[in-house]
Amino acid sequence: MFSSIASLQPRQLAAQVLNFALVLSTAFMLWKGLSVFTNSSSPIVVVLSGSMEPAFERGDLLFLWNRGMDTQVGEIVVYNVRGKDIPIVHRVVRRFGGGSAPLQLLTKGDNNAADDTELYARGQDYLERSKDVVGSVVGYVPFVGYVTILLSEYPWLKTAMLGFMALTVVLQRE
């Protein structure tokens, strides 16, 4: 199997490695391009909990848009709790400010009994639209996100997938 690349000239080997590198970098740049287009640091997220049932279930894939800065009550937003890296997807239930004053939001999960005041960082009573919100949900695909959940719960899967991809692209000469 490896004899097909063992006999290559150095330039040809460099070309094969370049093919694999381009697969990775194009995937990454497409992701970054989407980020730039939507103005969101993470334009596609996976729902991890059942706090928004029946609207969204665990494993749903959500598409975000972060260019609508005048978020209304009833919109579903994804936000990061200050100081933590966990994104939460909940619905906006109250607005403060807006217009000339910076917009602040209070959120609550549809399936939760209480609003998100308990979830925010200590001393934080509301979200800043410009700083904490990653984007508003504009569309979703059910169930497809389970692949991402699997990859994050079993990290060896990521390495295995990447290794397999590397083998097939570098050894294939088409």
Added chain:
Amino acid sequence: MSDSHISPYSLNDLKNTTDDALGNYLRGLHFKQDNSKLDFRLAIGYTAVVIAAVTFVADYKLGWDATKNGTAVAVAAYAVLNGVFTYWLYFVEKGLIFEGNREGRKISLASRTKKHTPTYFLTVTSSSNQSRELECPFTTWFTEDGYFVAKPFQQWLASTVDVIGGADVKSVGKSEAESSVVPEAESNGTPSASGADAKSKGTKRSKKKG
């Protein structure tokens, strides 16, 4: 005979093995290989990869907000470079497998295959910028088991391409392969005399058992 063998049913393997053998043969005949087209493609490709890598590291270290504008520029630059890369690969390189010169005579060889046809199509462009396409069945230099045999391949090349024939006189005129010359240029250039002779003497070569 080479130690390794390929699947004689894989057109991709047949073409790649033949292309590699052609390169080795010509380099052995002291043709000086001109890698400028491949080098350009590698330069463009690796520059794009470096841009992506820098963007990745910057984003990892500095976060999204700080790198937003830089990322936008990087994405645009990457798209342009990728476009140039693809254009170069499909329109400039166009199947090129060997380009070089020997004793002042230039030669450029590009190969292709047609789906489900076990024939090697070789486009030869000489110093005078005229191209002709030669074709020869793979069975001429591959055994039934998929072993590559160098001699009939070299004989076919030396007999049909006069620049190679001039470099490897021993192999000229011995080719029994059924090969045909399909001239692409409108004007009749200077077809090699030995090539025409080989064509008329051609006998059908059956599968050679390894």
